[in-house]
Amino acid sequence: MRKVIAVLLLGIFGYYIFALFVNVPFGVRHDNVGQHYLEHSVQETGAVNIVTAIVVSHRGFDTLGEVTVLFLAATGLGAILYDKKGKKRRLQNASLIVKVASKLIYPLIILLGAYVFVHGHLTPGGGFQGGAIIATGVLLMFISYRRFETNHNALSWVESLAGMTFVTIGLAGLIWGTSFLQNILPLGTPNTLLSAGVIPLIYIAVGFKVGAELTALLDNMLKTIK
Amino acid sequence: MIYYAASILLILIGMYAVLVKKNIIKIVIGLSIIDSGVHLLFIAIGYVKDATAPIYSRPGLEAGQMVDPVPQALVLTAIVIGLAVTAVALSLVIRLYDHHKTLNINRIRKLKW
Amino acid sequence: MEINWSSVIGIVATPVIAFIVGVLYGGAVRKITARVQNRYGPPITQNLFDIIKLYSKKTAIQHGVMQHLGPVFAITASVTSLYFIPVIKDSPYFQNFSFNGDLIFLLYMMVFGSLGMALGAGQTGNPNSAIGVSRGLSQMVGYEIPFVLALVAIMIQFKTTSLNELLAVQDHFTNWIIFQSPLAFVAGILAFLGMMHYAPFDVVIAPAEIASGPPSEFGGKYLGLMMTSGSIFAFVKLVLFVDIFLGGASDFITLIIKTFLLYMIPVLTGIVSPRFRTEQSILFFWKWPTFIGILAIIVVVLNG
Amino acid sequence: MVSLTTLYEITFGGAILAFIAQHTIKQLRTFIVIVTSALGVYIVWRLPSQATDISFRLGDFQILWGVNEYSQLFALLIAVLGFFTLIYSIDFMKERERLGYFYMNFLIVIGGMYGIVYSQDLISLFFFWEIMTWSSFMLVIYCCDDAQSIGLKYFVFSAIGAYAMLTAIVLIWANLETTSLSVLFENFTNLSSGLQITVIVLFIVGFGVKSAMMPFHVWAPDAYAISPTPFTALFSGALSKMGIWGLGIVLLKLAAQSGFYVWVQDIVAWIGAITALLATFYAIVQTDAKKLLAYSSIGQLGYIIVGLAIGTPLSIMSALFLAMLHGIFKAMLFMSAGAVFYRTGSTDMNEVTGLIRKMPWTFLTALFGIITVAGVPPLGGFAAKWMLYEATIQSGHYFLVIVLFAASTAAFLYLYRFIFSLFLGQEEKEYADIKEAPLTMTVPMVIMALFTLVVGVFPGIFINPIGNAMGYFGNYTFNWDVSSLLNEWGNHVDMMTVVMTIGAIFIIAAIFITIKNYRTTRYVTTKDIHTSGEIPTENENLTYAVDFYKPFERAIAPVLKRSIDKTYNLIAENLESAFDFLRYVYTGNGQTYALYVVLFLAVLMVFAELIFGIQL
């Protein structure tokens, strides 16, 4: 019964939504703000990765929100899964091959992650992607080694400090510049590492933060599962 | 066009899972599928035929050769949000399982009326 | 200040006459009843002697101030009502204060005595008294309605609430209200049956059942005063009806004839009737008499 | 210098101070309360000569407070009754708890009532109306266990009334863009006739609820009976008069301008008369003295409504006269019932008996009270009843007057029962040690009782100010002598003669019966009675109180059988179960909720296509 109703309703919904898209040509360039960004972002922000420019600079506020959301998820998770007794992960040790391999790969993954977020303004990727890669590395370790522990204290320090750095950079814009998150550092030469003003700084902060948060998140969840 | 259709289909599949499946983990998966569908739809509308990623990675690239960067930027944010929601959802699932010892949503309805 | 001697005489004489007539009527009723029932019966003056005997009793007992004052209330109501009724039409002696009151006032004044009596009877603590009062008040609700209907019919027909003006209207035999508004008269006279507390509406005092009801704890001077008041009050009611329906009386002989004839109606009805229970009498009054009263008003409205 | 603002400040301020005092210095509380209400009397007394209108903007509205003769009449009643009931409450409430709460709400009620009568615009009228309503609700639920459902009933009915009124206000605002009463009176005829009748009906409902008009009266008996007696006196005496105040304005200022006036008059008058009759019947079968008095109040308010509805000068006069007088005598009666309660702990008429010799002053008050209610000369009630009947007959409401008469005759039944059961009858042992109520209770009662006598002799002391107050409704003149009553056919009653006659005969007869055989008259107890030769034993029950009017009850059984209250309860229950059904929408299943969301969306989309005819 429920299935029938659900299918019927979803059919109606899908039909109308699809009908909306039918008349929209696919793969055609529209005249929109995107074009403006493509044309002017490099001069305005100094970042050659336009997506990064948009994410961190033009729509930096969104990114702040994004960071907040992630922070929120970690906090919320911490609150929901909070338990006084410290618990252990109930995973079995992985096989030796996995163990050894992950031990080998782990630093490389961390390095890759760092690379991705440091070069966020130059290449595809950025703070989130980098952070996520780092967390993947840690996850690998978690799976392989039952006793692998992260330093919670450090994690939360990193989380908080990174978040505060972001906000501080924003507030600095307000103090020394004219508005929140304003780029107050020199833009530098495009396509070099030290360019695009505060973008790399922000992305580094974001990278640390995301990495730390996702790690904490994974840790938290893994430890709660019985 | 097929991209649109596929994305919308993805959304519908996700919704179907959420509306019909009894296992709350499957429901959470459904939510993720919905998110993926929407994200794909975003990317799809930003796509321009034969254009590259919006990065001036090599000299000579023109603005006209790139896809619309805005949807990509938005999707980046949306993904993170989706991730956060999923994380919270999963943590709730863990809690629910702790308390109810079941994952069947029909059994988890103490609050009603 | 000039004293109007004729009214002073009237004020003094009216209650006395009313008392004597009332007492004698009471005696006559006993006599007639006895004769109808094939008994010899007491003399007509028996009630008068009874009252004299009661007053001369040396001792009296009372249960409290309200019982003490109950008969006072009664006599006050009787005499005051009497004063506000023109006893003899156009006579300078018997108008008293009748220009200072009207029908509605009289309606209420007449209740005053009953209320006082009821209070007095209430204080005695005798259950029979209380039962009697309960019955009396209930029955009153019954007969007041046709009575008021009749009065209202008359009031709106002649556009006055003053007794004197009603008397003035009935200047000739043919103009008596009994003929002008017979329906009102019928309603009124039926109510009158209830007012006089003769059978079938004598459940209030119900001699064999509740030991004469409200007055059962009264004796000596109290009962004497009550009987005095009762006699006057009977006369008041009769005169009131005569004034309203039968054109009043311009001399004593007419008054006596009219009132006596009127009095015979409840008395004779009573002799041949059994006793209604309280709710029966209430419902009786709310049926035909009320219907007739309403008809009376409708007729008046249609004619007017 | 006195003004309306000082009046409000003092009253509401006193309320708060009383509350604070209760929690800090208890001794001050009574002082504050009495001083506040006394100041209230003083200020109200001085207001007409000194007050100026007060006007300010509040939001979009122009608020206007002012004094007129009509308001002044009611304000004086409120002030005086408030003062007396508060004095009465000093001893009555002494042993109770939460006195701060009690006195605060008491003063707020008084302040709210001042506010109502002095408002000249609808917004402040409604504002104070609601303040009065909730503070009185607080007092209704002050005491007992079952107070909560009773209080709730009271409040729900009040709210229905208030919201009817609010709807009317809103309609007026939407159509005339004004909230000022005077502007409303001037422009009322500009409204369409449908709107006119709607506004009138809504207002009548609004004010009718407070004045316990049928079929909105069901809250009143219980609420009156359960609230603490000092407040009941004010509740029935003054608070119900707010409804009358409003009905006066609606009927005589608004309805009189509309084309439906005759209809409105007739319907309202009949409702009033039926209210009077049925309430009287219900009063007769009560066993609790306060409840009996409560129904009696409803009945009396019915008379007042009839008077207002008929709308001739005499009837308006009688209505307002009765309104003022009812405030006094019903307060007296409630106070005497309260005094009985204070001493015996009960107002159950089947229980309490024979208190006359223990509480003579209370009895005297009750006696004067019932005589006034009954409308028997020589007390004030007669004047009111007389004018009402005359006016009803002369305005051609012939059948109405029958109903009124029936009600008023039947009223004797319950009045007698009230005084008989509590004060007369057998004196029982368990009440042998009862003493008279304390002075703070008897003095206000007796003062008011004497006042009814004064009004009986000189109805003019009410008639002249009421005549002035009626200037608010138009040109009415009452140049009557201070002691005479006059109807429209020219018939009159001279109260002076009446009272002199009654007084003289009464005194003569009383002296006669007292001094005759003075020595040999002796008092015996109520156990020593004539019982057909049987000597009653010590424990034999000689009290006749239970089912006092059984025969009458049997006679009116068909009327009593149908109770509006039951109908309301039935409706309420059905509604509740309907609501219960509705909330099953919330099944508790998250998926279902999600389904609702999609359903909502799908339905909207389909509708959008249907309505806008979209081409897709």
Place this chain on the structure above:
Amino acid sequence: MSLSPVQFIAVPLFAAFLIPLIGKASKETVKLVPGIVLLYLSYVALNLFPRGLERPIVEHIAGFNPPFGITLYYGPLAAFLTTLVTLIGFVIWLYSYKFIIREPFEKYYMLFMLLITGSTGIILTGDIFNMFVFLEITAIAAYSLTAFLRDKDGAEAAFKYLLIGSFSSTFVLLAILLIYMQTGTLNLADIALKMADVPITMKIFILILFITGLGIEAEIFPLNGWAPDAYSQAPSPVGAVFGGIVVKATIYALMRIVYLMFNFHSVLHFFVIMGVITMLIAEMSAMRQHQIKRMLAFSSIGQMGLVIIAFGLGTEPGVRAALFQMFNHALIKTLLFFSAGYLVFHSGSKHISALDGLGRDKPLTSFFFAFGALAIIGLPPFAGFWSKLYILLSVADAHLVTVVVLILISAVIEIVYYLRVVSRLYFKRETATDVRRTPLSGLAAMGILAVVILFVGLYPNTILDWLTPAARELMNTSEYIRTGLHLNSGLLSINF
């Protein structure tokens, strides 16, 4: 340092990041942080308020001109709502100070701060995608707070909330997608400008998506299934947060979007109908509740129905009345949740029947509940009276007499269930006495609210004077577009 509207978002966010660090040093200090932040924000609000009223402050984040950067729009409306959120936030903190004492309370305060961030963000932002982000921040914080007690019911409620909340975000996101597809911009003012060229079909479907998406959080029937559960199972201050902050911000978002982008009247009447249905069903359901907080939840929904009706009128008085009602409801419902929280705490049960006689045992808490009940019913001299009156007047101005009657009927129902509780509090025998006392901070929070409610009730002008420009701002779309788009950056942040 210059005061800028962005501080409403940034400062609490900063505080949220800071809290774990402070927590390392001293757990107790953590409790003070939100208070300090909110006090500071009140200071900011008071300073910015007059300027916002005078001329809207448009803050360009990162210095990019609209529509290319994100802007914050601080006009009279936003000024009003941020002040409200700050005020409510402050009292909620004060209340939580002693109420939320179980671990991990620093997480509670973090979530709370983030929720403040989110809702002020929704109110301030001038960018639709940014609004979505803040909506999500608010929502996720709300999910987590709902389950904060980690009990059986809390998790269930939170999961339902999350389930439906995800639908909400999906639909909003789809709507944003369509808007971007059609107009090529994300700035609200710019969208409003370009919306005229969008085909009507598209417009309507975007609107439907927005209504459904935002309606979920704005508690429109039948999208509000989550609300009663979430309100009742969350800790009491969180219930207040929902009623006082979250819903208010969402309603704002919905109305801003509707008024700005879709200015046609048939749509607005749709809101009146939805509002009426929401209100009636909620009030009827509330009547039959056995749990006090669930009852309050349904009552909240009912009140939101009222607000939606008033918004749906599409007239300036209507909008003003709706804002007034939002203000009052935020204050009063917060007060009710506060007092109910302690009543539940003292009686040890969520059931109304357990409250018998608590009025004698806990006089002040019960007093505040009674106070709130009277106020929310709309009795003078409390604030609720005026807003209800204004709503009725504006509804009548629109000649919707039936709606007036329905509103009043629902008010009667409201009276029944509120007073039932009140009279139970005072007029039933005491069941048991609880030796624990209501802490001072809780009483202070309730006291502040009560004073404000009474003050506004006696001097409604103080609020109404602010509301008139706010309502005008919402109504005056062209003014919003003009100030939102065409002013140059740089001179907009005011130096202090």
